[in-house]
Amino acid sequence: MTLYGMIFSICFFLIVSFFFSPHTVDYATEAQTNEEKELPLKKLSVSAAKSDAAKTFEPAEFTAFYDKINQAMISASKSFNGDVGMTYVDLTTGKQLSVNGTQEFYSASTIKVPLAMMIADKVQAGELNWEDQLTYNEKEDYEDGTGIIINNIQPSYTVRTLQEYNITYSDNIAKNMLYRTFGDDVKAKKALYAHFLQKETEWDDAKFTSEDAAKILNILYDEKSTNPEYQTIYDYMKKTVFHERMDTPTTSGKVAHKIGSYAGFLHDIGILETEHPFILTVFTNGQTNDGISFISTITDQLWTIQQNEYPKK
Template identity: 35%
Template sequence: MGFDRKLSIKERIQKRRKQKRKRFFIVLCFLLISIMTYFVINNALGHDGEDPVFSDKEPAQSTIQITAAVESTPTAFPASVGVASSVSTTPEETNGDNVNASPANSAENDAKGENSLEVSSSAQGKVNYDKLKSDLGQYISKFAGQYGIHYIDLENNYEFGINDTNEYIAASTVKVPLNYFVYKKIAAGEVDPKKTLTYTEGDFEGGTGILQNKKLAGKSFTIKYLMELSITHSDNIATNMLLRHFGRKNLKNYMRSLGGTVVKDNKNVSCPKDMAIYMKDVYEFCNSNGELGEEFKHNLCNTVFNDRLPKLLPKEVKVAHKVGNQIEAVHDVGIIYTDKPYVLTVMSKGIVSEEEACNVIAEISKKVYDVVKDR
């Protein structure tokens, strides 16, 4: 063994045992590293070739349990603040039609750097919208990146925008028109919300949501449940299942039919003005479709992500909204239910700090609320 013969037998035994322990730990560490490497490689191969639509940092946690092959709607969701979800700009399958309607108007607005829509002083009543717009423009100019804003007074249809027709990564804000698209089909009797969709491997995606943490093989979920999760938890898997069933291009065409101008088949993009148009339609749908409308409104008002539009508003003010995150992009689009409700959509690009961007959106929301709440 190479021991010093001057050592006693007891010392030789102790030294031999020490070497054996050392070899044992080396072998154990090697085995652990090998096992971990196997699982990492196996997991990567298991989802190789996927075309992810959504991507984000961490999932929203929930106590919802999947106990049956078919899930119904859970009775309650946690009210905690979560990390916002996102939709990537990974190209989708398309026939090559990349539509961006109203190019003349878009070019004009891009040249100006903001939407040219103004509200005349005589029509503004108690609110000086020109001053509000100017104040907001000065405020967002202090920060890195670009912020786009669109406001609609739902009582009088007054509206204005700043950088609101430029192209932004839509991220998870696209889940609003997706849900609206499906709800309209349910209202028309074309879709049964109790119909179940079965999970496939192609639906898998990490990021926000709760389904990714469950054993999904062979599981089926109702359309109603998937819609709820896609809004309240911004669940990416639920959204992918809905997109697979209803068709991504069908959704894009529907967004165009609503008046969306920044819509492309191969990219997940939008703008604050388009999102405001969708939110206004959602507001009208919720008001005129009884329990179905209340269900949609409930989902939007009970999302776990509340670190932007609602953050600085009074607790009693309901905000039906949807956030979105991507690299250098943080958004929130919503309906603020004051005595006279209004739509406010804020999108960003080129931001350097997610935390700063969330706070900027919260401040924008508070500034608008303080000016228009008593109009």
């Protein structure tokens, strides 16, 4: 072999080795990875917000801001004479903060929100129609407590009417009639817990955590722009007749919420419309009506921080 032939063979071997080597760098992929590492704070899902903090970029000003939110929640929870679970979600970034976020509380009427969402899903799937008439059954449907049906019970109601009453008036009879579209209340509760929370529940003692409720509200908020029936539920929550707890003089007209009350269990779950909206879910179990004023106080505190101290871009 000539000298030129040997040089050609060596060069050819080196070129082939480079392109077929297992250690060859994919520069397109590397460039994409480097760009992702340098991206500013972006919207995260709730689950992503709870991932390893080392993997999530968070500017210093947001770290200080969220620390202030967190400290307000911790301080408030310590002041309450009873049990508290609360969760905050920044709907701009997806950041979630909780105090006793996995502690279970009797759900009370907060369960009416996912019930309404599943009724909307059934209508959209063609399993129900808003104009379907549901017949009142005293044995299965009657329940004391909140609502307007109890004051003037009619033989039947449309699904649409029951849907509105269930949220706007927190109507217990409307809730029970809607439960029956699943077969009964047992099947309804099992279905909604499996669908939204991927877990089972003791149907006669249905419990939520504040993180459960935040997850449900996050779904409602994320999907209402493309799901008109979820938007309708949101609107019902805004025009509820219960102007208390998260509905304060500060937040009036700018909160979509659903209260829940049973004995010492006093809750509220809501979406607050500051410039940078946020979810707040607060569950309490204490003495008399202490939970009502507690929820109003922490709502106003977090609203003020979110509205006035949110980091500028």
